[in-house]
Amino acid sequence: MNRLTTRLPRPRRGKKVALAATVLGLLVALTACGGLSADDGDDAAGTGAYTKLNTGGKESAADKEALDALPESVRDTYAGFWHATRVGPNPYADWEPGEAPYKFCYSSAYQGNSWRQEGLTVAKNIVAQLEKKGVAKGGLTVSDANNNASLQATQITSMVQKGCDVILVMQPPTVGVCKAFDTAQKAGTLVVVMQTGTDCTNVIQSDFGAYDAGKKSAEWLIDKVGDTKDTVVMCDGIPGVAAAEARQAGAADAFKKAGLKVDHITGEWTTSTIKSQMLSYLSTHQGNIAGVWDGGVCAVPVTQAFQQADRDLPPVTGFEGACSWLASWKQTGADSFGFAGGAGQGVNEAFRVSLRMLAGQKPKHNTLLYPLAQIDGSNVDQYYKSGMKLSSACNAQPVDGESVPASYYDDLFTGSGEPETFDAGLAELPVK
Template identity: 70%
Template structure:
């Protein structure tokens, strides 16, 4: 189901390719001439309709007021939302979906780790099911921006030019893509940003509560360390709201507990994490009370401590990696994490997209959901003997999805019943 971004335009793409060409060219011309900034000019929504992005800052009156507008059944997942996203009305309120079949496209900011690869594999599996229902127009266009915001903006513009009806955007930078999102929306395409927040208010965001998850694991680490000593935070990719929001939640907990906080930047890449942790241990001979994992950190951090001949402190997990569970089993050192594989995020983004393609309208621009927690009480339900330290998989929710489809009932209004699919997350290989 996957094709490179150079694939030819299909029949679905032809129905608006001329308009897309004009819009994309216009946006690129203005950007080149300085008429639009990369992170401001492309957003047509009124700024005062949305809360401000306030990573690391306390809630404002506007934040609290916006939180009160969230349906009560989903409100817990929105705790600390302002650290990663802006909250306000649905920017697609006037949008009418075209009749299917639809062309789906997948824009990834980076595909260089197994977490990202899982997300794409799940998207391909869902598209196969939808294709069997006659709902897919041609092959899915896929792009990898290698953490380059300008390149990703260009790739999204190209997808619009090729007639994409739905553009699923995996973890873009917080700023830099508003113009691309706007040109896509103007061309009639639905843009759904997955697994991260964005300063742009002209796309639909599907994400878990990053801040709350970061707080939860940090609170556990404070309890295990007794609130004393130095904690090293293993941070993700700078500039990605998903990383910065969970870091903000953890930082608040550590500062309130009076712990000394140090940082390494692992960029969600094991080899980088291990190198950074080893360098830190070489230059910091004092004991480390604990290490907080911002994503993919637990195993390479453990390896670094072992290589340095240092005692292993408590190390949290985050995304529920199979290797982390194997590491937990091997060391016997209790930990905490969540089922937060990329595949889960893709499943939720497709649920949102299919509701909108069925004419349903979200009540908000941002749709957040809670993550299942993995802890000492349920570890044995998630761990499988075939999991090893080199496994590239992630533990999946015991129920097969992060939240049931009914979770979104209070977050949408109108429209018809959406198309359905099986998540098949339990069929992902454990290797």
């Protein structure tokens, strides 16, 4: 059986549950025929298909064509996009929003850490504001899949049945939930995936440019170490995870271009593992180390490893703007470089995208990437707060509350509908 391509019309409020049940029946039949997988077309966006997810791979002709088709103002941010996501046409091109108020729902792959809790706190705050403005109704419906893809797919389908108009999905698995996204799309529910790459092409994706961020932090380190024969160490994340591989690819390309020698440790985004791996590396490499690149949560345990080994601390980058990193920066006095990359700003950007679409604007592509606000020696005092400690689990937020100005998205959307505004409240997030 061929993949179903006909979109169902946007249902009127009050009829969505019945329509969702009809759609679910269609999905059962289609699944039995092997349909409804993510679109696996390998042509560039301009031909009406999607690029392929190629984590850790080289740029293809289709990737280059898709990149060239993007507005010039955003191309740097989309560089290396194929490591983390796919780019193609807007899957909601024929979608029209119903009338306000809208029911907002939040599907999280996992809620078991402070980063995820921060994101949910911001989402609840935004929905509460939108309710007061008559844009939202019924609070925020939340689900936690506890890292179970099948459970998350079921929870998303249940949200469709319960009448959710917008489902914000925090870091779903790359694969395993595409059919649930199809259920939502065909029922007229807008799905926006946040803070992760996905192989699914039937959603809108909001994320930062991971390759570009990895490249920029590597370039800062290159400027610091200068022309050296010593080795730069890359502290990598979880192998095979698109977000980690994209950052690493950007950094590796920058180091290669600079002609620097590079070694790797694999910290798997776990501080105890990072410290152990760095100590092991130091014990077998007695020569000078030019610097260490952080692929995520590495800065503090790497610094502690150098201190424990009684070795001179080289320049060490940060990445996601951890409060613990800022506290370490202040304690050591060593210059660094990173980004304001907390979950709160990620949720903030996803809501901005959603509200543009609810106002009638149309994204030109399925994937909307933005740059992160940078933290360096010139502005660190704007991000550091006196309550930050090495044990703090928070992340720094953009000073002005948003990663990019609203005008950044103008080149990525068509239409002139005026989106509703809100205060994400990022500056008020507690430091713990």
